[in-house]
Amino acid sequence: MVDVMPGRTHKDTVAAEPGSRPRLVYVVPHLSEDESEHFAHIPALLAALGKHVDVAAAVERGNPPARLAGVRLLMRVPGRRRIGRMLGTALTVHRLSRAGYQTYFLRYSTLFLIVLILTYPLYRHRILLWRSGLPNVRGPEQPRTLRLRAREFLNMITARLVHCLVTGPETMVPLMAGLWGVPRHRMRLLYNDVDAGRFAPLDGEARDAARTQLGWGDDEFVVLFVHRLSYRKGVTLLAPLLDAVASAPQVRDSGLRVRLVVAGGGPERPRLEREAANPARGGRMQLLGPVPNHDLPRLYAAADAVVMPSYEEGFPRVLLEAMASGTPVVTTDAGGSVDVVGTDYPYVAPVGDLDALAGHLRSLVASPHADRCELGRRLRYRAQSEFSPQRVAAMLHALL
Template identity: 75%
Template sequence: MADVMRGRAYSEPDSAQPGSRPRLVYVVPHLSEDESEHFAHIPALLAALGQRVDVAAAVERGSPPAQLAGVRLLMRVPGRNRIGRMLGTALTVHRLSRAGYRTYFLRYSTLFVIVLILTYPVYRHRILLWRSGLANLQEPGQRTTVRERVQRAVNRLTARLVHCLVTGPETMVPLMAGLWGVPRHRMRLLYNDVDAERFVPLPSEERNEVRARLGWAEDEFVLLFVHRLSYRRGTRLLAPLLKAVGHAAEGPGSGVRVRLVIAGDGPDRPLLTREAAGPELGGRMLLLGAVPNRDLPELYAAADCVVMPSFEEGFPRVLLEAMACGTPVVTTDAGGSADVVGAGYPYVARVGDLDALATHVRAVMGMSYSDRCELGLRLRRRAQSEFSPERVAAMLHALL
C-alpha cells in the first residue's frame, strides 16, 4: 500500500478530458466569521484558485458561509465527537468521490489525512499534505508527554504515506524532508499568501483616528506582537525586550515612549498578564487577547513596528500580514522568516538573541516617520508581488 500511496500508482486524474480543468478538494480545518486563526486567509486563496481549478471545499469545523467565491462545491464535515467526526469525514470523502473529486490538499488536518489513507484502497485519491515548522521544539526542561509522542509518530507516518509533502518557503524544504523522513523527490514547494486588498496601510488621518480610538498616544512608539502566546513564539522574550528598549539611555530612539501591544492567546497568557502588571513595565504592556483576523489589518497599520521573536516558525503569516499593511517588522531567523522578508532585510536577529532584537527595534524607533513608511512600503510591494493569492493559486495549480 505504501508504494501506491506514494504516488507510484493511483487512479485516473480528476480531469479526464484533455484540456479540462483539474478538480481539487481543499480541506479547511476551521472557518468562521470571527476566525482568529490564519484560516481566515483561505477564502481569498480559494477565490483565486477557482479561476484555474474546479474547487470543492470541505470545512471541518466552524460556521462557514453558505457560499465561498471560487468554490464549486462546499461541504461541512458532520460530527461532534471524535468518532462522529471520523465517520463524518468518511462520509464526506464518499460524497466527494461520487462528485468526481479525488485530489486533496490539506493543512495539518490529521484526522482527515488518516481517513484518506484508510479509504485509499476504495477511492484511489491523491493526497497533498502541507506542513511547515519544527513542531518538536520544546521549552528547556519540559518533558515530552505520551500524547505528544503519539502525535509525532502519527505525523511522521502520515507524512510518509501521502503522495507528496508540501511546504514553504525555500528554507523549509530540506528541513521538513529531514524532520519527517520524506525523500526530496516527494517534496513540493508552495508559498503562503496574504490578501493585500484586505491588509492595507491606512492613510495618515485615518491612522491617527484608529490610534486615538485604541488609546495610543501620538508620540508613543507602538510595538505590536501578534501570535500564539507560547514558548515557541518567543513570548518569554517580550517583557525583557520592552525593558531593554524602554531603558535605553542613548542611541537611536532614546527618549521615545514605547508601548507593547500583544494580540493572541495561549499557554503563556497568565505569565504575560503577571508581567504586564509588574511595576517595572509601568503599564506599558497591553494584552488584547485573541483578535478576530478581520480586525487585525487596522491593528497592524496603526502600529509603528511588528516584532516576532520566535524560536520556531515555518512560513509565518504574521510577517505577511504586517508587510501587506506596510508596517516595518523585526523578526528572528526562525524557520523561513528570513525568506519571507527577503534577502538583505536588515532587521533579522538570530533565534534567542535578545540584544539583537532590542538593537533592531531601537533602529526602527530612530527612523523618521517618512523613513518608516518607505521601509513599510518596500515590504508591502514584496508581499504583493511574491505572496499574492493569485501567485500562490498558480503554484498550487502547477502541483496538480
C-alpha cells in the same frame, strides 16, 4: 522508500479528458466570520484558485458562509464527537468521490488525513499534505511526554504515506524532508499568501483615528506582537525586550514612549499578565487577548513596528500580514522567516538573541518617520509581488 499508495499517476489525477479542468478538494480545518486563526486567509486563495480549478471545500468545523467565491461545491463535515466526526468525514469523502473529486489538499486536518489514508484502497484518491515548522522545538519546562511522542510518530507516518508533502518557503523544503524522512522527489514548494487588499496601510487621518480608538498616544512608539502565546513564539522574551528598548538612552532622547501591544492567546498568557502588571513597566505592556483575523488589519496598520521573536517558525503569516500592512518588522531567522522578508532585510536577529532584537527595535525607534515609511512600502511591495493569492493559487494549480 516505496510509495504505499501506488496506482494513480499525475496524468490520471489531473485530466480525465483533454481540456478538462483539474479538480481539487481543499480541506478547511475551521472557518467562521470571527476567525482568529490564519484559516481566515483561505477564502481569498480559493477565489483565486477557482479561476483555474474546480474547487470543492470541505469545512471541518465552524460556521462557514453559505457560499465561497471560487468554490463549486461547499460541504460541511458532519459530526461533533471524535467517532461522529470520523464517520462524518468518511461520508464526506464518499460524497466527494461520487461528485468526481479525487485530489485533496490538507494543512492541519489530522483526522481527515487519517480517514483519507484508510479509505484510499476504496477511492484511490491523491493526497497533498502541507506541513511547515519544527515541532521538536520545545520550552525548557516542556517534557517530551508519551502523548507528544505519539503525536510525533503519527505525523511521521502520515507524512510518509501521502502522495506529496508540500511545504514552504524554500528553506523549509530540505528541513521538512529530513524531519519526516520523505524523499525529495515527493516534496513540493508552495508559498503562503496574504490578501494585500484587506491588509493594507491606513492613510494619515484613518491611522490617527485608529490609534485614538485603541488608546495609543501620538507620543508613543507602538510595537505589536501577534501570535500564539507560547514559548516557541518567543513570548518569554517580550517583557525583557520591552525593558531593554524603553530604557535605552537613544529611545529616551527621542521623546517617544514605547508601548508593547500583545494580541493572541495561549499557555503563556498568565506569565504575560504578571509581567504587564509589574509597576516598574508603567502600563507600557497591553494585552488584547485573541483578536479575530478581520480586526487585525487595523492593528497592524496603526502600529509602528511588529516584533516576532520566535524560536520556531515555518512560513509565518504574521510577517506576511505586517508586510502587506506596510509596517516594519523585527524578526528572528527562525524557519523560513528570512525567505519571507528577503535576504537583504536589515532587522533580522539570530534565534534567541535578545540583544540583537533590542538593537533592531532601538534602531527603528530612533530612525526618521520617513525612513520607516519607505521600509514599510518596500515590504508591502514584496508581499504583493511574491505572496499574493493569485501567485499562490498558480503555484497550487501547477502542483496538480
